[in-house]
Amino acid sequence: MIRALFTAATGMQAQQLNLDVIANNLANVNTTGFKRSRVDFQDLLYQTMRPAGTRSGSTEIATGVQVGHGTRPVATQKIFAQGNFQQTENPLDLVIEGEGFFQLARPDGTIAYTRAGAFKRDSQGQLVNSDGLVLQPALTIPADAQNISIGTDGTVSVITASSPNPQQLGQIQLARFVNPAGLNAIGRNLFLTTQASGTPTTGNAGQQGFGSVGQGFLESSNVSVVEEMVNMIAAQRAFEVNSKAIKTADEMLALANNVTR
Amino acid sequence: MVSGLGTAASAMDAQSERLAVLANNLANVAAAGFKAEHLSFVQLLTSPRAAGSVPPTDPAAPLPSRPLGRTKTDFSPGVLRDTGNPLDLAIEGRGFFVVGSPTDPRLTRAGGFIRGRDGALTTPDGAPVLDTRRRPILLPDRGAIEVDDAGTISAEGSTIATLWITDPPRVDALTRDGGTRFKAPATLDLPPATNAQVRQGALEMANVNPVLTLVEMVDAMRVYEASQRAARGVDETLSHAVNDIARV
Numbered sequence: 371m372i373r374a375l376f377t378a379a380t381g382m383q384a385q386q387l388n389l390d391v392i393a394n395n396l397a398n399v400n401t402t403g404f405k406r407s408r409v410d411f412q413d414l415l416y417q418t419m420r421p422a423g424t425r426s427g428s429t430e431i432a433t434g435v436q437v438g439h440g441t442r443p444v445a446t447q448k449i450f451a452q453g454n455f456q457q458t459e460n461p462l463d464l465v466i467e468g469e470g471f472f473q474l475a476r477p478d479g480t481i482a483y484t485r486a487g488a489f490k491r492d493s494q495g496q497l498v499n500s501d502g503l504v505l506q507p508a509l510t511i512p513a514d515a516q517n518i519s520i521g522t523d524g525t526v527s528v529i530t531a532s533s534p535n536p537q538q539l540g541q542i543q544l545a546r547f548v549n550p551a552g553l554n555a556i557g558r559n560l561f562l563t564t565q566a567s568g569t570p571t572t573g574n575a576g577q578q579g580f581g582s583v584g585q586g587f588l589e590s591s592n593v594s595v596v597e598e599m600v601n602m603i604a605a606q607r608a609f610e611v612n613s614k615a616i617k618t619a620d621e622m623l624a625l626a627n628n629v630t631r
Numbered sequence: 632m633v634s635g636l637g638t639a640a641s642a643m644d645a646q647s648e649r650l651a652v653l654a655n656n657l658a659n660v661a662a663a664g665f666k667a668e669h670l671s672f673v674q675l676l677t678s679p680r681a682a683g684s685v686p687p688t689d690p691a692a693p694l695p696s697r698p699l700g701r702t703k704t705d706f707s708p709g710v711l712r713d714t715g716n717p718l719d720l721a722i723e724g725r726g727f728f729v730v731g732s733p734t735d736p737r738l739t740r741a742g743g744f745i746r747g748r749d750g751a752l753t754t755p756d757g758a759p760v761l762d763t764r765r766r767p768i769l770l771p772d773r774g775a776i777e778v779d780d781a782g783t784i785s786a787e788g789s790t791i792a793t794l795w796i797t798d799p800p801r802v803d804a805l806t807r808d809g810g811t812r813f814k815a816p817a818t819l820d821l822p823p824a825t826n827a828q829v830r831q832g833a834l835e836m837a838n839v840n841p842v843l844t845l846v847e848m849v850d851a852m853r854v855y856e857a858s859q860r861a862a863r864g865v866d867e868t869l870s871h872a873v874n875d876i877a878r879v
Contacts (some may be wrong), residue, residue, distance in 0.1 A: 413655070413739070413807070433803055435648075436807050438668065438809075445756070447745060449714075545755070547746060552745075552747075566748045615654040618849075622855050
């Protein structure tokens with residue numbers, strides 16, 4: 371009886387976490403470069419009350435009694451499916467078509483990884499993201515640049531007022547992971563490496579499995595509103611059904627208390 | 632008389648155990664690959680008395696102190712749900728993925744796999760998925776992963792491995808091991824499945840039917856209530872016997 375109470379409680383907690391994740395996905399439906407998450411659940415350990423194969427009187431029990439202890443969230447997994455491309459016409463808006471991340475230097479010197487390619491120029495002309503983190507390898511756009519073009523391989527070239535011939539500034543490099551789902555999401559569209567993600571491989575866009583860079587586009591969030599809504603309904607009903615189990619267990623306990631007057 | 636109390640108590644015990652099993656099914660309604668469990672009380676009807684091991688006329692024969700039930704797993708397939716995630720695999724038909732250590736493997740229908748740290752295909756909690764050669768499957772670090780109906784994994788046109796999908800002859804012999812996995816007894820052989828197709832980008836949902844489970848829960852509750860009434864009835868009779876008859 372008490373077991374049923376706690377078992378159903380794990381189910382309710384699981385659905386609560388599920389809803390938290392769904393809510394975060396929906397909140398980020400318009401976030402550039404956002405990747406949706408999913409919670410994976412597993413059942414908890416089983417208590418074997420009677421192992422199969424034991425004898426009861428003259429009969430042998432073919433299957434025993436195993437009672438489970440509920441469910442647990444085992445992983446929140448980022449789904450790195452490609453988001454839609456949104457044309458912006460802004461020359462510093464970049465998408466990665468395929469695998470790879472842009473690399474950004476954080477103030478403490480570590481590298482963060484992102485799929486959100488809305489870059490800007492800071493006061494020194496360096497390419498930075500919306501929070502001012504510098505894109506690696508650092509590229510400085512001359513102040514008199516008139517036309518910036520970024521190729522599918524990430525090469526950045528500019529035409530300046532002083533020289534009408536295109537001048538190559540450098541090449542944007544991408545990073546790739548064996549297990550991107552193992553990256554640690556730290557918010558602000560950034561990811562950090564973990565033991566699970568493995569160390570990054572860096573390389574030029576469009577080569578050796580790296581995606582190619584597209585200029586004038588942004589990758590929108592890969593959240594599907596309809597899918598999240600369906601998930602939300604399912605989570606709500608699952609929550610409800612578990613609360614019914616708690617209620618039943620409670621009623622049964624009340625009855626047990628009434629055996630003696 | 633007192634055995635009547637014991638019988639009622641054991642019936643109440645049985646129903647509360649049944650509720651625990653139902654609550655576990657409901658708690659796992661969102662766990663991919665979960666198989667519902669059912670508790671039945673076949674053994675209660677063939678208690679030691681009825682089985683003939685104790686003379687039926689022996690009034691001192693002990694009644695089972697706890698309900699003798701058995702849990703049976705319902706291996707019927709769950710609904711497949713499209714996820715579009717290339718490492719989500721579902722089995723259509725009979726069969727299980729084999730995960731864990733090659734010498735002591737576990738069987739599962741939960742195919743929401745991930746690419747582990749060293750590039751191996753694993754379950755979300757890190758148990759490696761085994762191929763037909765009973766080895767972990769190492770995924771290349773580039774190229775899209777394709778899985779065909781037979782469970783052959785390939786990337787950029789080259790075959791990497793074939794998933795070990797087994798269809799044990801007696802699924803009844805499997806015991807539950809948590810983690811949505813089943814443990815096969817050492818004596819059970821694990822032949823390759825002949826009637827299974829792998830679907831990439833889909834997950835098999837739990838096969839728990841919430842409606843039936845709720846109905847069963849109401850039933851458990853009412854049987855519990857009736858048994859409680861029976862216990863009170865016996866108690867009242869006893870009360871008469873002790874208090875009224877003794878007074879004469």
